[in-house]
Amino acid sequence: xxxxxxxxxxxxxxxxxxxxxLFMLVExxxxxxxxxxxxxxxxxxxxxxxxxxxxxxxxxxxxxxxTAICVSRICDMEHKGNTWKLLLTFSVKRSTLYAAKYISxxxxxxxxxxxxxxxxxxxxxxxxxxxxxxxxxxxxxxxGTVLANMVIIALQQWVSMAVKNQAFALSLGMIGGFIGxxxxxxxxxxxxxxxxxxxxxxxxxxxSYANEKIQFIVRDMSSLLPGIVVLIAAGIAIYLAGCVHVxxxxx
Amino acid sequence: MNQIISTHNLSKRYDDxxxxxxxxxxxxxxxxxxxxxxxxxxxxxxxxxxxxLTKPTDGKVTVFGKDLEANRHFILSQTGSLIESPSxxxxxxxxxxxxxxxKLRDVPDKxxxxxxxxxxxxxxxxxxVEHYSLGMKQRLGIAMALLSFPKLLILDEPTxxxxxxxxxxxxxxxxxxxxxxxxxxxxxxxxxxxxxxxATSVGIISDGVMVFQGSMESLKRKxxxxxxxxxxxxxxxxxxxxxKGYSPTLHGDFLVFENLTDEKIAQANRSLVASNxxxxxxxxxxxxxxxxxxxxxxxxxxx
Numbered sequence: 001x002x003x004x005x006x007x008x009x010x011x012x013x014x015x016x017x018x019x020x021x022l023f024m025l026v027e028x029x030x031x032x033x034x035x036x037x038x039x040x041x042x043x044x045x046x047x048x049x050x051x052x053x054x055x056x057x058x059x060x061x062x063x064x065x066x067t068a069i070c071v072s073r074i075c076d077m078e079h080k081g082n083t084w085k086l087l088l089t090f091s092v093k094r095s096t097l098y099a100a101k102y103i104s105x106x107x108x109x110x111x112x113x114x115x116x117x118x119x120x121x122x123x124x125x126x127x128x129x130x131x132x133x134x135x136x137x138x139x140x141x142x143x144g145t146v147l148a149n150m151v152i153i154a155l156q157q158w159v160s161m162a163v164k165n166q167a168f169a170l171s172l173g174m175i176g177g178f179i180g181x182x183x184x185x186x187x188x189x190x191x192x193x194x195x196x197x198x199x200x201x202x203x204x205x206x207x208s209y210a211n212e213k214i215q216f217i218v219r220d221m222s223s224l225l226p227g228i229v230v231l232i233a234a235g236i237a238i239y240l241a242g243c244v245h246v247x248x249x250x251x
Numbered sequence: 252m253n254q255i256i257s258t259h260n261l262s263k264r265y266d267d268x269x270x271x272x273x274x275x276x277x278x279x280x281x282x283x284x285x286x287x288x289x290x291x292x293x294x295x296x297x298x299x300x301x302x303x304l305t306k307p308t309d310g311k312v313t314v315f316g317k318d319l320e321a322n323r324h325f326i327l328s329q330t331g332s333l334i335e336s337p338s339x340x341x342x343x344x345x346x347x348x349x350x351x352x353x354k355l356r357d358v359p360d361k362x363x364x365x366x367x368x369x370x371x372x373x374x375x376x377x378x379x380v381e382h383y384s385l386g387m388k389q390r391l392g393i394a395m396a397l398l399s400f401p402k403l404l405i406l407d408e409p410t411x412x413x414x415x416x417x418x419x420x421x422x423x424x425x426x427x428x429x430x431x432x433x434x435x436x437x438x439x440x441x442x443x444x445x446x447x448x449x450a451t452s453v454g455i456i457s458d459g460v461m462v463f464q465g466s467m468e469s470l471k472r473k474x475x476x477x478x479x480x481x482x483x484x485x486x487x488x489x490x491x492x493x494x495k496g497y498s499p500t501l502h503g504d505f506l507v508f509e510n511l512t513d514e515k516i517a518q519a520n521r522s523l524v525a526s527n528x529x530x531x532x533x534x535x536x537x538x539x540x541x542x543x544x545x546x547x548x549x550x551x552x553x554x
Contacts, residue, residue: 006354013342013379077340081380086338086395089302090355091327251304 003092003100004107007074011104016073020066020112027062028119031055036127038214047129049205049216051120052141056203059116059145060180064196066112067152068173071105075160075169084251094247102157102239109149117142137204137218144202147228151195151235152176158242162249198231253280254316255403255435256301261310263296263459270296272459273310278437278452281429285450285467286439289548293459294439295335298407301437302332314403331401333409337392341381345372345391348380349398356399366394369424385412393421404428406438410445422449443544457548476537478516479505483529491526492519505534 031054038050078084087097117138124133160169176196183197191197200206202224208215256278263271271293278284288294299305301312303323312319314326339348349363367373370390375383380391389412396404406425410418426449428434440446446453453470455463463470481504482488489499489506497519499506511519516533523530 002354006351009347009354010340010343010351012347077342081340082336082338083340084338085304085334086352087355088304089327089330089332089334090352091324092355251299 003096004103007100007104008107010077011074014073014077016070016108017111020070020108021115023062023066023069024112024115024119027058028055028116031058032119032123034058042213045214046131046216047127048120048124048131048134048137049218051123052137053203053205053207053216055116055120056141056145056200056205057181057184057207059148059199060183060196061177063109063112063145063149063199064152064176064180065173067105067109067149068156068170068176070108071101071153071156072160072166072169072173074101074105075157076166078161079164079166088251095243098157098161098243098246101161102153105153105157106146106150109153110146113142113145113149116145140204140221144204144224145199147231147235148195148198148202151198151231151238154235154239154242155195158238158245161242161246192227192230195231195234198227201227202231254278255280255282255314256284256437257313258297258301259311259313261297261300261312262308263293263300263305264308269308270459271300271307271456274456274459274461275464276301276454276461277464278435280435281433282452283425283429283436283438283450285446285453286437286456287443287446287453287544288439288441288456290441292441292456292548294441294456295407297456298332298334298405298437298439302330302334302405303327304334328399329401330403330405331396331399332405332407333389333392333396334405334407336411337388338395339380339388339391342379344377344379345383345387346376348391349376349394352395352398358399362398362400366397369397370394371420386414386417389413389417390421393424400432400434402434404434404436406436408440409438410440418445425449443540447540455544455547462547470540470543473538473543475510476535478508478511479532479534479536480508480519480523480530481505481532481534482523483531487526488523488528491522491528495519495522505532 032051035050035054039045039047088094120138121133156169156173159172160166163169179194180196180199183191183194183200186197191201204219206217206219208217254277256276258274258276261271261274262269274297276297286294296305300307301314303319315329317326319326340351343351346363349366353363367376370393372387372390372394375387380388383391389409393406393409396406410421413421422445425436425438428436438446450467452466453463454461485501485504485506489501492499497508499508520530520533
């Protein structure tokens with residue numbers, strides 16, 4: 001706990017939360033504009049589902065980039081000030097530091113996801129949606145997004161810690177964003193390989209085109225389970241590999 | 252006296268080259284141990300091994316009488332250090348940087364106030380460290396090392412980048428630590444002149460090998476003085492003094508004598524004057540420590 005609070009303390013003056021909030025607001029505004037258009041074109045379609053589906057597909061583009069920036073900011077300060085050595089001479093374990101950074105990044109990105117859920121709810125109320133807030137769908141949306149985020153954090157943290165030049169990590173984030181955006185266009189087998197495709201892959205709502213009309217279909221939970229299991233396993237593997245690799249580096 | 256640090260045949264190999272070879276370093280309690288050597292001699296590598304930052308290829312490190320491998324946590328909790336360039340979080344203020352260390356060390360607020368005063372940063376404590384000058388960053392690094400008032404302080408070239416006034420200030424500070432806080436200090440430097448005035452013991456390392464270790468006094472004893480005498484007729488003077496039992500050698504315009512007592516010099520002078528040889532100059536030449544250092548390390552290049 002102390003290590004995590006210390007990580008959050010070290011983020012002072014970085015204006016990370018402000019940057020994330022602004023980034024999220026742009027995404028949310030964009031997604032809601034698209035959703036509004038879709039709802040006005042098809043007044044009979046289910047409204048909450050449209051919002052969730054739009055945000056899920058936008059997340060594929062925005063969250064990999066935002067995660068890359070956030071993780072890079074958390075890790076870069078140790079490279080910049082040469083502080084690895086300092087922390088190690090205070091008998092801080094590398095694995096503890098790695099875990100503290102991972103958890104801090106996860107907490108911050110969780111806040112970003114919660115902001116999305118809050119925005120959906122507020123948008124729904126303001127626009128007087130007929131159905132009540134779909135709690136289960138919202139929880140499934142949040143869980144899927146957070147899970148995909150946590151795996152991407154593990155990947156980004158590995159790169160940000162192992163390679164001093166943060167341009168690598170940020171480029172990876174951008175490539176991830178591109179893959180995340182285009183994920184639905186890939187065949188299912190290819191899609192499963194890329195961790196960035198799971199924002200839409202784990203979304204509770206899927207879009208399909210039938211008779212030149214978009215339909216929003218609620219996915220069955222059981223159809224998502226194999227994907228969740230694969231993703232969690234990949235996340236754990238990436239985290240452990242990163243932790244071991246970074247711990248073995250010379251300072 | 253209690254040994255605080257001792258290394259036994261410590262070696263470190265990077266790829267195919269040994270940076271440190273069979274090093275036996277020994278620092279006693281209350282010492283200010285000057286660890287000297289030219290750039291790239293293996294000083295930082297040795298200090299990193301003592302702090303457990305780098306694993307030795309061979310050999311053993313004992314600190315406070317305990318094996319480093321098995322007691323790393325205990326040893327580091329009693330040790331403050333500044334290795335190579337100072338480490339800091341540039342986006343945080345000086346005070347916030349110290350707070351980070353305070354949380355890691357679990358020490359009271361008064362320590363923070365005290366170290367800020369010791370390194371004279373209390374006026375700049377709210378300034379971001381990225382806006383500090385190099386000297387201020389170095390002082391902050393020392394403050395971080397001192398924060399828990401450890402029993403052992405390891406400083407790797409702490410005066411790098413400081414101006415002469417800053418060097419003097421740090422020197423005075425380090426000198427006062429053993430008495431004021433009962434600390435033992437291990438300080439490395441590539442400049443003998445920097446260590447000369449504060450160190451009680453010295454270790455000199457060259458190409459990874461310890462070439463001298465002992466008290467500052469014993470190093471100074473190596474600085475034998477020579478006496479040179481210039482006369483109106485050096486040749487005649489040399490012959491005369493040979494007969495009197497002296498063994499001068501002629502170097503340019505001077506007769507050079509090794510190990511002469513004051514009485515012997517007076518006698519030689521009297522003999523020369525009595526033989527009507529005018530004595531123009533009698534000079535004493537002390538070999539300074541810097542040249543002893545160069546002799547020992549065998550390096551005439553810039554240190």
